Amino acid sequence: MSESLTTKQVAEHASVENGLYIIVDGSVYKLDTFVDEHPGGAKILKRVGGKDASKQFWKYHSENVMKKWGPKFKIGEVKEEAKL
Numbered sequence: 001m002s003e004s005l006t007t008k009q010v011a012e013h014a015s016v017e018n019g020l021y022i023i024v025d026g027s028v029y030k031l032d033t034f035v036d037e038h039p040g041g042a043k044i045l046k047r048v049g050g051k052d053a054s055k056q057f058w059k060y061h062s063e064n065v066m067k068k069w070g071p072k073f074k075i076g077e078v079k080e081e082a083k084l
Protein backbone atom coordinates (compact mmCIF):
# COMPACT_ATOMS: atom_id res chain seq x y z
CA MET A 1 0.00 0.00 0.00
CA SER A 2 1.41 3.38 -0.95
CA GLU A 3 -0.39 6.51 0.04
CA SER A 4 0.12 10.16 -0.70
CA LEU A 5 0.13 12.13 2.54
CA THR A 6 0.45 15.79 3.40
CA THR A 7 2.91 16.86 6.10
CA LYS A 8 -0.16 17.81 8.14
CA GLN A 9 -1.52 14.25 7.93
CA VAL A 10 1.87 12.88 8.96
CA ALA A 11 1.91 15.27 11.93
CA GLU A 12 -1.42 13.80 13.07
CA HIS A 13 0.34 10.45 13.58
CA ALA A 14 3.07 11.67 15.91
CA SER A 15 2.57 9.18 18.75
CA VAL A 16 2.92 5.40 18.95
CA GLU A 17 -0.85 5.16 19.55
CA ASN A 18 -1.39 6.97 16.24
CA GLY A 19 1.14 4.96 14.22
CA LEU A 20 4.33 6.97 14.78
CA TYR A 21 4.82 8.25 11.24
CA ILE A 22 8.24 9.63 10.32
CA ILE A 23 9.42 11.23 7.08
CA VAL A 24 12.82 10.42 5.58
CA ASP A 25 13.67 11.89 2.17
CA GLY A 26 10.05 12.38 1.20
CA SER A 27 8.92 8.88 2.13
CA VAL A 28 6.63 8.16 5.07
CA TYR A 29 7.43 5.31 7.48
CA LYS A 30 5.05 3.87 10.07
CA LEU A 31 7.23 2.83 13.00
CA ASP A 32 4.77 1.95 15.80
CA THR A 33 5.59 -1.78 15.58
CA PHE A 34 9.33 -1.13 15.37
CA VAL A 35 9.83 1.47 18.06
CA ASP A 36 10.51 -1.02 20.88
CA GLU A 37 12.98 -2.97 18.71
CA HIS A 38 14.86 0.06 17.40
CA PRO A 39 18.57 -0.46 18.22
CA GLY A 40 18.92 3.28 18.78
CA GLY A 41 16.14 3.23 21.36
CA ALA A 42 12.45 4.08 21.50
CA LYS A 43 12.88 7.51 23.04
CA ILE A 44 14.79 9.07 20.15
CA LEU A 45 12.23 7.77 17.63
CA LYS A 46 9.26 9.02 19.63
CA ARG A 47 10.83 12.45 19.71
CA VAL A 48 10.66 12.77 15.90
CA GLY A 49 7.18 11.24 15.50
CA GLY A 50 5.11 13.15 12.94
CA LYS A 51 8.14 15.02 11.63
CA ASP A 52 10.75 15.02 8.91
CA ALA A 53 13.72 13.19 10.46
CA SER A 54 15.88 12.92 7.33
CA LYS A 55 18.77 14.82 8.90
CA GLN A 56 18.72 12.74 12.07
CA PHE A 57 18.34 9.49 10.12
CA TRP A 58 21.39 10.07 7.91
CA LYS A 59 23.42 11.18 10.91
CA TYR A 60 23.12 7.75 12.54
CA HIS A 61 22.55 5.21 9.74
CA SER A 62 24.05 4.01 6.49
CA GLU A 63 22.23 3.36 3.22
CA ASN A 64 22.14 -0.36 4.17
CA VAL A 65 19.75 0.31 7.06
CA MET A 66 17.25 1.96 4.72
CA LYS A 67 17.66 -0.78 2.10
CA LYS A 68 16.94 -3.48 4.64
CA TRP A 69 14.23 -1.86 6.74
CA GLY A 70 12.73 0.88 4.59
CA PRO A 71 10.43 -1.35 2.51
CA LYS A 72 9.07 -3.06 5.63
CA PHE A 73 7.81 0.18 7.15
CA LYS A 74 7.14 2.49 4.22
CA ILE A 75 3.47 3.39 3.86
CA GLY A 76 3.62 6.23 1.37
CA GLU A 77 5.09 9.49 0.19
CA VAL A 78 4.72 13.12 1.09
CA LYS A 79 2.42 14.93 -1.26
CA GLU A 80 3.77 18.10 -2.78
CA GLU A 81 1.57 20.81 -1.39
CA ALA A 82 0.33 23.49 -3.72
CA LYS A 83 1.99 26.82 -3.08
CA LEU A 84 -0.72 29.44 -2.94
Ligand code: HEM
Nearest residue numbers: 029038039040044045048053056057060061062065069070
Ligand atom coordinates in the same frame (compact mmCIF):
# COMPACT_ATOMS: atom_id res chain seq x y z
C1 HEM B 1 12.97 4.16 9.20
C2 HEM B 1 13.42 4.56 10.39
C3 HEM B 1 14.54 3.90 11.15
C4 HEM B 1 15.03 2.62 11.08
C5 HEM B 1 14.55 1.48 10.20
C6 HEM B 1 16.15 2.55 12.01
C7 HEM B 1 16.95 1.43 12.22
C8 HEM B 1 18.09 1.38 12.98
C9 HEM B 1 19.01 0.28 13.02
C10 HEM B 1 18.87 -1.03 12.23
C11 HEM B 1 20.01 0.63 13.87
C12 HEM B 1 21.23 -0.23 14.25
C13 HEM B 1 22.50 0.37 13.77
C14 HEM B 1 22.88 -0.03 12.41
O1 HEM B 1 22.60 -1.18 12.02
O2 HEM B 1 23.49 0.80 11.70
C15 HEM B 1 19.72 1.95 14.37
C16 HEM B 1 20.50 2.66 15.27
C17 HEM B 1 20.25 3.95 15.68
N1 HEM B 1 19.23 4.76 15.26
FE1 HEM B 1 17.76 4.26 14.00
N2 HEM B 1 16.31 3.76 12.65
C18 HEM B 1 15.34 4.61 12.13
C19 HEM B 1 15.17 5.94 12.46
C20 HEM B 1 15.93 6.64 13.35
C21 HEM B 1 15.76 8.05 13.64
C22 HEM B 1 14.70 8.95 12.98
C23 HEM B 1 16.71 8.37 14.57
C24 HEM B 1 16.99 9.69 15.23
C25 HEM B 1 16.07 10.58 15.47
C26 HEM B 1 17.48 7.17 14.85
C27 HEM B 1 18.54 7.08 15.72
C28 HEM B 1 19.35 5.98 15.88
C29 HEM B 1 20.51 5.96 16.77
C30 HEM B 1 20.98 7.10 17.66
C31 HEM B 1 21.07 4.69 16.62
C32 HEM B 1 22.29 4.16 17.35
C33 HEM B 1 23.52 4.43 16.54
C34 HEM B 1 24.74 3.88 17.19
O3 HEM B 1 24.63 3.00 18.06
O4 HEM B 1 25.82 4.31 16.81
N3 HEM B 1 16.97 6.13 14.09
N4 HEM B 1 18.54 2.39 13.80
